[in-house]
Amino acid sequence: MTTESNADAPAELLDRARRDYKELTARGLKLDLTRGKPAPEQLDLSEGLLSLPGDRHHAPDGTDVRNYGGLRGLPELREIFSDVLQVPADRLLAAGNSSLELMHDCLVHAFLSVLPGAETRWADQERIAFLCPVPGYDRHFALTERFGIEMIPVPMDDSGPDMDVVERLVAEDPAVKGIWCVPKYSNPNGVVYGDETIARLARMTTAAPDFRIFWDNAYAAHHLTDEPVEIADLSAACAESGNPDRPFVFGSTSKITFAGAGVGFFGSSTANVDWLTANSSKRSIGPDKVNQLRHLLFLRDAEGLRIHMERQRSLLQPKFDTVQRILEAELGGTGLAEWTTPTGGYFVTLEVGEGCAKEVVRRAAEAGIVLTPAGATHPYGDDPRDATIRIAPSFPSLEELEKAMLGLTTCVRLVGYEKRHGN
Known part of the structure; x- marks a missing residue:
């Protein structure tokens, strides 16, 4: 743990950071903080899915899940996720294994067919643009x-995208x-959209009659505190x-049950x-209803989903606490970085000095710690300030996470003091 203080001489701070980094690179680490994947222990919580649906072939409504059809998905599964995604079950689709593929398909179909409210396909228009709140999700981009x-x-x-900018554009x-x-x-960055932000998104005047809000509610049930956050109902407001x-509206069970073998939703x-x-x-005669029945039998109902997510939280929260503890111990009071303290989700955002993020990521990689690329x-992939680094604590073990965070903060101190006090 660093014992640096602002009273330390600049040369001493830099020399100490260089010594710490030399020791770090000598350890031969091989650690990965790149993606927000569930850890094996989280996946183990859903192991019961693998024995389901057993010899049961029919959903509660009588659907034979082995056969074609059912493009909208099993109604009972849609009921479970209706409240958490804030879409009535009769307007919620249960589809394949990924919400990302649903977003992809919505873009494809908007280019190739006319959206409700539109006069022409996007493919027939000279220019199409999207607003991208930053920092944001790299797969959206x-x-x-x-x-x-x-x-x-x-x-x-702190309450979502700058609505003055959004409304003007x-x-x-x-x-x-x-x-x-x-x-x-x-x-x-763990931001929760405020009620007024959601109300303004719903009522704002748009020049495009076919303007759409791609509402990726990926972490709707992923709480990290005793007081789950609720947000205003966008669909109702619109x-x-x-x-x-x-x-x-998009959601999925990718970080609830098995990543890559879950269920995606569109509402x-x-x-x-x-x-x-x-x-x-x-393009499809129906989704994988066997997998949907598997999830229905495993989760049972909305209360079953809540209990399952509490188990997920018990594994995730100690990792987020570890990140906060080490950031505060190693960087608190140095003026070299700021960071978010999320109350849910899968990530922590670390803001380092302007012009430092790429170099921090490079130095970490040299020491065997792989981070999501800066930008x-x-x-x-262009962060104009070159300052934002995304931390994904979920996948490593607690021991690995602690080593990775101590190594990352060493790199932040080295690059920050080199920038501040000269190479």
Whole structure:
């Protein structure tokens, strides 16, 4: 643990950081903090899925899950996730194993078919743009770039995207067709969208009649405290404001049960659900209903989901506590960094000095600690300040996490003091 204080001489601080880094590189570490994957112990909590559905072949509504059909998914499973995703079950689809593929499909279908409320396909328009709150989720940005959609960064504050900026951009530019939002425990900074932010998103005037809010509620049930955060109901707010088709709501069980073998969800207005179902029917005769029945039998109901997520929290919270403890012990009072203290989700955002993030990531890699690339939290991988680093504590063991965090803070001190006091 560092015992540095602001009273220490600059040369002494830098020399100490260099000695610590030399010792770090000599340890031969091989640690990974890159992605927010569930740890093996978290996956073990869902081991019971593997023995399900046994010899049961029919859902409670009589659906034979072994056969074709059922594009909207099992109604009983949709009921379990209706409240947490804030979409009535009759307007919620249970689909394949990933919400990301649903986002991908919505973009594809918007390019190739006319959205409700639109006059033309996106493919027939000269320019399409999306608003991208930053810092944000790198896979959202990768999807957007994949389709040649222009990305317009929007700053985030403590209650979500800067709505003055959002309202101005959507009102003046008909090419702005959407905005990416992770409304609860945002990736990566843990921000929870405030009620007024959600109300303004719902009622704002948009130049594009087919503007959509891609509402990726990925961490809707992923709490880290005794007081789970609740957010305002975007779908209801949009309907009340006369914009029922505006929200596209996404969620999944990827970080609830088995990542890659879960269930993805899409919810929206009746018109949007019918639009997606009709287009999806061209590529699939139905989702994996055997897996959906497996999840239904495993989780049972909304209370079963809550209990399961409490077990997840018991494994995750000590890791987030470890991150906070080490950041405070090693960097507190140095002026070299600030960091978030999320109340849910999967990430901690570390803000280092301007122009330092890439170098911190490089030095950490040299010491055997792999981090998400600096810039990944911004469109096109370009963080203008080169200051944001995303920390993903979930996958390593507590012992590995502690080593990785001590190593990371060593790199932050080295790069920060080199920047501040000269190389």
